[in-house]
Amino acid sequence: MMETGGKILNEAALSGYYGNPLSESNHIRRAGHCAVLPTLTPPGPGFNFRHTMVILVTGGSGLVGRRLIPYLENQGHRVVRLVRSRDVAGEKAVFWSTSEGRVYWDEPGEIDAFVHLAGESILGRWTRAKKARIRESRVGPTHNLCTFLAEMEAPPRVLIAASATGYYGNRGEEVLVEKSPSGDGYLPEVCRQWEAATEPARAAGIRVVNLRIGMVLTPEGGALAAMRTPFRLALGGKVGDGRQYMSWITRDDLVAVIRFMLESDDLDGPVNAVAPQPVTNAEFTRTLGLALHRPTPFTVPAFMVRLLFGQMGKDLLLASAKVMPDRLKEAGFAFRHSDLAAALDNLLSATPRD
Numbered sequence: 545m546m547e548t549g550g551k552i553l554n555e556a557a558l559s560g561y562y563g564n565p566l567s568e569s570n571h572i573r574r575a576g577h578c579a580v581l582p583t584l585t586p587p588g589p590g591f592n593f594r595h596t597m598v599i600l601v602t603g604g605s606g607l608v609g610r611r612l613i614p615y616l617e618n619q620g621h622r623v624v625r626l627v628r629s630r631d632v633a634g635e636k637a638v639f640w641s642t643s644e645g646r647v648y649w650d651e652p653g654e655i656d657a658f659v660h661l662a663g664e665s666i667l668g669r670w671t672r673a674k675k676a677r678i679r680e681s682r683v684g685p686t687h688n689l690c691t692f693l694a695e696m697e698a699p700p701r702v703l704i705a706a707s708a709t710g711y712y713g714n715r716g717e718e719v720l721v722e723k724s725p726s727g728d729g730y731l732p733e734v735c736r737q738w739e740a741a742t743e744p745a746r747a748a749g750i751r752v753v754n755l756r757i758g759m760v761l762t763p764e765g766g767a768l769a770a771m772r773t774p775f776r777l778a779l780g781g782k783v784g785d786g787r788q789y790m791s792w793i794t795r796d797d798l799v800a801v802i803r804f805m806l807e808s809d810d811l812d813g814p815v816n817a818v819a820p821q822p823v824t825n826a827e828f829t830r831t832l833g834l835a836l837h838r839p840t841p842f843t844v845p846a847f848m849v850r851l852l853f854g855q856m857g858k859d860l861l862l863a864s865a866k867v868m869p870d871r872l873k874e875a876g877f878a879f880r881h882s883d884l885a886a887a888l889d890n891l892l893s894a895t896p897r898d
């Protein structure tokens with residue numbers, strides 16, 4: 545122990561502290577000793593000092609999880625993937641039972657945070673069975689998981705739970721913010737139930753953020769990867785009349801949003817995870833064509849979309865949601881990619897051309 549300015553400090557607890565103010569509370573907490581905290585100047589209101597957190601992630605093999613996990617590890621956090629099969633559980637992966645919600649975590653010590661991304665992919669033809677899987681893989685497991693977390697002796701402080709801008713449904717040119725009511729139809733209903741399923745965690749005092757995620761852009765998968773080949777073959781074109789709004793976010797911005805949510809102690813409830821400049825489908829088409837140096841002469845008529853993709857086409861490709869990230873902006877989150885043209889240039893220039 546040493547004495548500094550009248551405050552008793554633990555040397556081990558403070559090792560590494562002076563170089564990095566973010567390490568302070570963690571070092572003290574993990575050292576397990578009682579120490580009188582030094583006074584620090586916080587970097588901003590509501591910002592959490594804790595640098596090294598133990599973070600559990602579901603859906604870690606998905607498009608978002610595959611980027612999120614190394615990103616959080618690079619920030620110095622310990623990230624443990626939750627897997628749905630006992631066979632793949634190991635040193636960095638822990639089994640969770642979606643039916644029980646139970647997480648087979650047997651280490652002593654607290655879990656600081658939870659990021660819940662798991663759910664059946666919404667891409668593909670929405671048959672009756674697929675629609676049931678989309679709903680059932682989200683609502684029941686989320687409720688079970690949140691009940692489990694609520695009953696833990698030391699529950700995590702924060703749960704970041706995925707939801708989607710599908711919450712708002714098909715809304716034309718209406719500007720949609722977190723306070724806007726939910727829409728009508730299958731997808732809004734699933735999103736409402738998915739968000740409501742996090743209530744047991746919230747009721748237990750866990751800070752719960754329901755992240756309403758827009759279309760995630762990365763050349764490594766999802767919508768952009770699916771569009772890239774036809775657009776490169778100059779077969780790209782607007783969908784329907786092209787007036788429907790698309791609310792998008794780059795994957796790198798999304799993982800930065802998740803980190804921001806983990807570290808901002810005063811944010812909870814619904815948060816729109818979208819870039820601040822939603823665009824119409826016609827603008828998106830034109831911008832992607834320019835980024836790939838290809839013309840976009842075609843139009844895929846709405847009836848063809850419905851024929852080819854059924855309800856998925858109607859609810860995802862033809863629906864319009866002009867969603868704004870009001871709460872992120874108020875909280876001071878700085879987007880790296882606000883402008884679609886710059887974002888696509890950046891994303892597509894980093895990948896080899898066909």
Ligand SMILES: NC(=O)c1ccc[n+]([C@@H]2O[C@H](COP(=O)([O-])OP(=O)(O)OC[C@H]3O[C@@H](n4cnc5c(N)ncnc54)[C@H](OP(=O)(O)O)[C@@H]3O)[C@@H](O)[C@H]2O)c1
Binds near residue numbers: 602606608626757
């Ligand atoms: N990508 C987007 O544009 C977008 C837009 C809005 C909302 N979201 C939501 O954000 C979350 C993450 O998105 P993502 O693009 O990373 O999704 P994703 O690529 O489809 O991955 C989701 C992950 O969930 C797990 N999973 C798959 N089927 C499941 C099932 N039947 N039951 C339980 N878990 C299952 C799998 O992870 P494990 O094998 O590791 O368990 C899978 O890798 C999803 O819930 C998605 O709906 C995504």
